[in-house]
Amino acid sequence: MSAQQQIITIDDISAENAPTIFVAGGLSRFIDAVKEEVCGEVPDLKTKKGRDRIASLSARVSTRKASVEKPGRDYLRHIKTLPKVVEDELREFVLTMNALRDEVRKPLTDWEAADQARKDRHVDAVQAIHDFCTDLADIGAAVLLESIASVEAVQMGDHWEEFETDAARAKESTLTKLRAALTARQQYEAEQAELVRLRAEAEAQAQRDREAEIARAAAEQARLQAEQRAQAERDAAIKREADAKAVADRRELELKFAAEQSERAAAQAARDKIEAEQRAAQQKIDDERRHQQAMAQAEADRIAAVQRAEQERIDSERRQAEAAENARLAEIARANAAADEINRQAAAREADKAHKARINRAALDAFVAGGMTEECAKQAITLIAQRKIPAISITY
Structure with a gap:
């Protein structure tokens, strides 16, 4: 290697010295030079400054590569006779x-993937944590209590690191929703239990009323039958007396008929x-019996009217309860x-x-990756997102 080649740096590459540079093995010294620039230090991945330094070194490799590649491409187009060697x-x-760039950046790439x-x-x-609030409409109070406990x-x-605030907010929000759902569900289940109890009481009362009416009707029937039996016995006694008296009269008349014909008339x-x-x-007995039968029929009609009125009252109360429940x-x-709309x-x-x-x-x-520091990149993105940079926007 000549003295001229030794003192040429990447920044010195030009069309004039290209023929002495872009030869077989001629670029290896630039690779070594770039390695010395970027591999001479080991930045600390635990610090943001160290991570930014690795990104900067990786970007420098790309910059240095371009500084060699561009004049080389120009030289390649200039000399058509040696395309294969240069290529x-x-x-x-x-x-x-x-x-080399990937090797230099690998620690940062690995760290970013792990992070x-x-x-x-x-x-x-x-x-x-948020998933505990999914579809709470048909969940029972017992399941809600288990979710709240979880x-x-x-x-x-x-151990939450920088996500502790998000986790705390999620926990608080989820507990608030679960507890509200639990309160509503407990109220609903209590109302359902009360409706069941009221229906059971109404049915029991109706059953008691039916049994009482059956017992009263049976007692009334027994009373009427007893009165009828007593009347029949009175009628039979009257008839027996009449028959006995008639027999006695006939006997007496027969005795007197022979003696006193004049008394026959x-x-x-x-x-x-x-x-x-x-x-x-x-006739009196028949009239009294018909009167008693009419009174019994009137009492039966009155009881039927009372039963119909009571049934109408029960139906009205049931319709009112159903209307209140529907409301x-x-x-x-x-x-x-x-x-649901608020959650959506x-x-x-x-x-x-x-x-x-993400964008x-x-x-x-x-x-x-293009060579900017992370702070500058953040500021640039913020300005663009706020539409403070003319003719530039971020497509979301």
Whole structure:
């Protein structure tokens, strides 16, 4: 290697000295020079400054590569007679520089991958807390109590790292929603139990009323049957008396008929009188029986009317209870729909925020890879997102 070649640096490459540089093995000294620039220090990955330094060194490799590649490409186009040698040399140079760039950046790349995996684990853990609030509409109070206990058991601490605030907010929000759902569910279950109890009491009362009415009707029937039996016995006694008296009268008349023919007319008159009295007595008995039957029918009609009125009252109370229950269920459905809409809007805002954060992160990484420091890249993205840079915007 000549003295002129030894003192030429990457910044000195030009069209004039290109023929002495872009030859077989002529670029190796530049690879060594770049290695000395970027491999002479070991930045600390634990600090942001160290990570930024690695990104800067990696970007310097790309810059140095371009400083050699561009004049080399120009020289290659200039000398058509030696394309293969220059192309092979440049290809080897580019591959080596790319490998060097990747090798230099590998610790940062590995660290970023590990850090992203760590963040993903925390994000998944925070989402797991939010997932306890998914579809609370048909969950019973016992399950809600178990969910609340599970969320309350989530411990906050340093193991959450920078996600502790998000985890605490998620825990608080989830517990608030679960407790509100538990209160509503307990109230609903208590109301359902009360409705069951009221229905059971109404059915029991109706059963008692039916049994009491059956017993009263049976007693009334027994009373009527007893009165009918007593009336029949009275009728039979009257008839027996009448029959006995008739027999006695006939016997007496027969005895007197032979003795006193003249008294026959008087005896006949006496019999006629007795028969008239018997007919009058029988007519009285028949009238009384018909009166009692009419009274019994009137009482039966009154009882039926009372039963119909009571049944109408029970039906009216049932319809009122059903109307009140339907109104309460409609209010609960409206409140649940409003809560679902609030949750949907919050989820949409969180998704939009996460989407924009990913795009901003990708833009930040591109700026840093292009040679900007992370602080400058963040400021640039912020200004663009706030539309303070004319004719430039971020597409979300």
